[in-house]
Amino acid sequence: MHSIMRSTNALCISSKDRWLLMANTAHMGGINGVLRCLLNGATVYLFSFFQSGLNDLEDYMETHAITVFHAVPSIYRLFIKNLPRQADFPDLRLFLVGGEAMFKNDVELFQRHFKPSCKLVNHLGCTEFSGYAEYIIDHDTVLEEDIVPVGYPAEDTKLSIVDENGKPVENGQVGNIQIQSEFLASGYWRDPELTKARFAIAGKDNQRAYLPGDIGKIRPDGCLVFMGRNDSQVHIRGNRVEIIEIETALLNLPEVEETRVLPFMRAENETALAGYITVSPGQTAETKTIKHCLRTTLPDYMIPDKILLIDKFPLNTNGKVDLKQLPKPDWHEQENPVASVLSEKKKSEQQNRKSTTPVDESEKVKDVYNTIEKRLCRIWEKLLGQASVGTKDHFFEIGGDSLRVIKLFAIIEKEFNLTFPPYTIFQFPSIVKLATLIKEKEKDTALIVLKSIQKANQEPIFWLSCGFDPGQVPLVPLETYWEKRPDK
CATH class of the missing domain: 1.10.1200.10 (ACP-like)
Known part of the structure; x- marks a missing residue:
């Protein structure tokens, strides 16, 4: 309830709002979006890109006079890049985005397409505390850095940056983000070890504190800049992903001996995953088969975009896998059935083991x-x-x-x-x-297809169509009457 109160006050949510929600309602961001609306008497519109597609969204927003657009940045980019240069949404007052990094060009797109009264809000949150920082952007906002800040502490919230020992660091230094509030949970259900690792008592007033696993820095003006994760979590299209879960699924496949999964930044600021594997002795491995098997246990956003088969993992002087020496994936290269970075000998062995079929x-x-x-x-x-x-x-x-x-x-x-x-x-x-x-x-659709051309705030369209069967009522008298009306 306190989380809903914070966002209500920060975003000025009221019963007049019509909230377009494209966040997954199985996640905290989507759940909070629904509750924000219902507890304020606002109307929530659940829109699925995957069911309805992209091209209908503009008309949908105009028809329902949407006032708040709520989505992850990747969906926001898809929508805004599909719009004409000057969009016309007279009722839209707020874009609420979060769950992924936002960049300077995302803000420039917003300022180019939408009216000055509309605002863009970039926020950062976690399941354990919901949103704890927000940054409100308008047409006068000037960004000096490529990464958009996540803003200032939410109501009744104190943010600080601490080192690995929990000690505060100076403004401008990168460290672990720490949340302090009277409204924090007491811990994780039946998980004392995780509770001890994430929750603590901090500050002179001995207030409860929580470490969400995010790293960042605080500017001299108190604005928080999100710098990523300090653990194995990444955000893929707004979904929080544990790398270890993907690696576990890969290791459950008989052909995989060892694996590592790494995140990379692709074009258009998209986070992509590359999976590196070594093949078990006596086994063969095909990248397409591996991806197909993963889809039986993992959701789409957790499937690595690239699977690379390698001879062995490089080690550093401490005997640990040296991730920096792994070959970077070529996102523009189509994956071969037997992947790319195996030695010629290994490729030959794999081809000899498997029953080959001629390529058509x-x-x-x-x-x-x-x-x-x-x-x-x-x-x-x-x-x-x-x-x-x-x-x-x-x-x-x-x-x-x-x-x-x-x-x-x-x-x-x-x-x-x-x-x-x-x-x-x-x-x-x-x-x-x-x-x-x-x-x-x-x-x-060989016949003429009638397309919906009704727009919001437009007078109703009245159609006259001739009859196709004999004996139909003639329309000429009605047409003549209509033409003579002074207000036609």
């Missing part, structure tokens, strides 16, 4: 004669950053993820003038299958 080069783009397939191939190549794709390649096995699914069907709608819900990809995951679906859909 007709699957490649150069041999595709079908027009729809050609167009889809070009779309996939650009979207996934691949030099070429096969018409039978599985979307998720060549770099696709949930965000790129949303982009894909937004592009398909513009390219083919056909609308499909993004979850269609699960049933039609290859170009061959998707092309077949598009062909069938084009047959069904």
Whole structure:
């Protein structure tokens, strides 16, 4: 309740608000979003990109006169980059984003597209305490650094930076973020070890303190800058991910002997995961097969974008794995069935062990004669950053993820003038299958398709259509009357 009170006061939430929520309601951010609305008498609109797609969102916001847009930064970027230069949302007053890092160009996009009365709020929180810092941005805000600060302490909250021994550090120095408040939980349920590691008594007033595992620094003006995690957690598309869970899932596969999973920053400020594995003696490993197996136990956002097979892990002078010496993944290179950084000897051994099937080069783009397939191939190549794709390649096995699914069907709608819900990809995951679906859909829509052109704040549209059956009532008298009306 105190968390809802803090955000209500900070964001001026009222019963007049119409809140567009795209956060996952299975996570604390989504739960808090629902409660903020219900406890303030506001209206909450749950919108799923994966079910409804990207291109309908603009009309949806206008139709429902949305006042607050709440999403993770990756969804925010997708939406805003799909808009015309000057968007017109007269009721929109607030963009609330959090769960991932925000960057200077994200703010510039906001300032370019939205009216001066609209504000952008970047915030940082955790499940254990909800939002503990927020940074309100308007059209006059000037950022000197590329990373957007997460702002100032929330109401009834004190923030400090401490070293590994819990001692305060000077402003500007990087360290562990510590939250102090009278409204902290007492600890974790039946987990005294974790409680001892994360909760403490701090300050002259012996107030309860919590270490969320975030690192950062405090500027001279008291503004907090988030610098990442100090443990094995990363945020992927707004979801908190434990690296060790992915590594455990990989080690459960019989072909994996040893593994490490590392986060990297891709283009457009997207965090991506690369999994490095050594193959168990006597086993063979294919990157596509490994990803397929992982999907049976892990959600989409936890599947590594790249799987790299290596001979062995490099060690440092202390005998520990030297992560800095691991080869960096090439995000634009399509993964080979037997991956890239194995020695020639190892590759030969793997090829000899497994039953090989000849590669059908007709699957490649150069041999595709079908027009729809050609167009889809070009779309996939650009979207996934691949030099070429096969018409039978599985979307998720060549770099696709949930965000790129949303982009894909937004592009398909513009390219083919056909609308499909993004979850269609699960049933039609290859170009061959998707092309077949598009062909069938084009047959069904061979007649003129009536598109919704009703906009918010527009007079109702009145349609007159001639009858197709004999004996219908003629419309000429009604048309004549309408033309003579002075207010037509």
